[in-house]
Amino acid sequence: MSIRVENLKKIYGKQKAVDGITFNAEPGVLGFLGPNGAGKSTTMKILTGFIPQTSGKATVCDFDVSTQSLEVKRNIGYLPESNALYLDMYVKESLAFIAGIHKIHEPEKRIADIIEMTGLGPEQHKKIGQLSKGYRQRVGLAQAILHDPQVLILDEPTSGLDPNQLIGIRQLILDLGKTKTIILSTHIMQEVEAVCNHVIIINKGKIVANDTLAGLRAKNNGNTLENVFISLTNNN
Template sequence: MSISVKNLTKVFGQQKAIDNISFEVKKGEILGFLGPNGAGKSTTMKIATCYLPPTEGTVEVCGLDVIEESVEVRKHIGYLPEHNPLYLEMYVREYLHFIGKIYGLSGKKLKSRVDDIISLCGLTKEQNKKIEALSKGYRQRVGLAQALIHDPEVLILDEPTTGLDPNQIVEIRNLIKNISQDKTVIFSTHIMQEVQALCDKVVVINNGKIVANDEINQLKNTTRKVAVITVEFGSEVDENGLKEIEGVLEVEKIQQNKYSITASIEKDVRPAIFNYAASKNITLLGLQQEEVTIENVFQELTKGGKVE
């Protein structure tokens, strides 16, 4: 396993920020780490990157314990915190050289690696600018570049697209996808489209406890309790007749001749709705079952949490 978290607890004073959580991330996986504000995401990431000690439990990165072997762990991790700490007075290339030297790179190897990472992160045109002159989107690219400069096996990204505009979000999302092909990635986000576009697995944490840990498609299936179907008829129908269809739980008229039907997921009621319309000689203009999204799942799992 690239990352193994076992029975991890972190207490600040009288508050349990993390309460006995466990999960694993395999080599090459992209894990979406989700939860409301204050759920414990950043605290978990700070422990995994050796910035905070755990109160109880263990975290291993590439088989190395974050407490016993913290110096070695740092060599295997690239970390972009939520508040991207950059030396704004430095030039982009100068800054990446500085970070590379911290990781022990030097000479031709350092120059080659800086050249490669500038190209990879789309910073070629900005490399001779001061960081303070860059847009937030480009500053995030510099943050990703510093996290990658030593070619780590594991990337941990805490809210990497916070505060970016839609175009910048897409750019950073594509960048993460490109650089993660041979790495293990954990990233936290509130943007559900990113999770669906990038992640193999999802861990959802709420009030310091893990409430879901599964592949995205499996998570959708296991949390789905009802099906919601929108049906439009060519003329008025008897709502009571729709309610009598086996599996239908609720019928709500949303427009003239248009209804929202809530049904049990145990039985697909769509054929029965079609047959009902045919038996009454009523034209069926449309029938669409609402897709379960990761956003629906997140809201269901974190009810009562501190949602942003």
């Protein structure tokens, strides 16, 4: 298993942001769904080493996120929802900077490959601050996959993309999922149905569904993913 999560908890004061969740992920695209405040981003931040868990265990490629954070970061690519970028850098310059951090062998060739893969060619000589939101999203994705990680964690990766860009990024995620483990968090159910082979739904810090798309529909009278999501999380 590329990712193992066992009884993971994150508590802020009296608030249980993540409440004892357990799941595994292997190569393929896992849809990680839930309403706002459900614990999705907290879980992803723990897996990427941005914040520590309160208790429980998580490993990425058999490396413990608490005690082997450097090895975890070598094996993981992360596109956060906020997608912080150096706006004054040119696209190629920013990728060269990231390549330097990861000590990538033959960085120029790798950068050229990634630019082609993410469709950044027409914009590669522009400053990131001059790019549209959709192209900035592509830069964030390019940075996440530049060091060829085994695990990708993508938080709203298609945010701000137009329909044409959406098709390209969706295909890229599908292609990457053939050999890598991808956790995809999004509120767009059509996106999940298009690229994910497994779905986890989290609500109020707890996992309320963990199944294949087909299995989830079969257990819920053949309903659409959107209807299943609403029925499992609409408990205000």
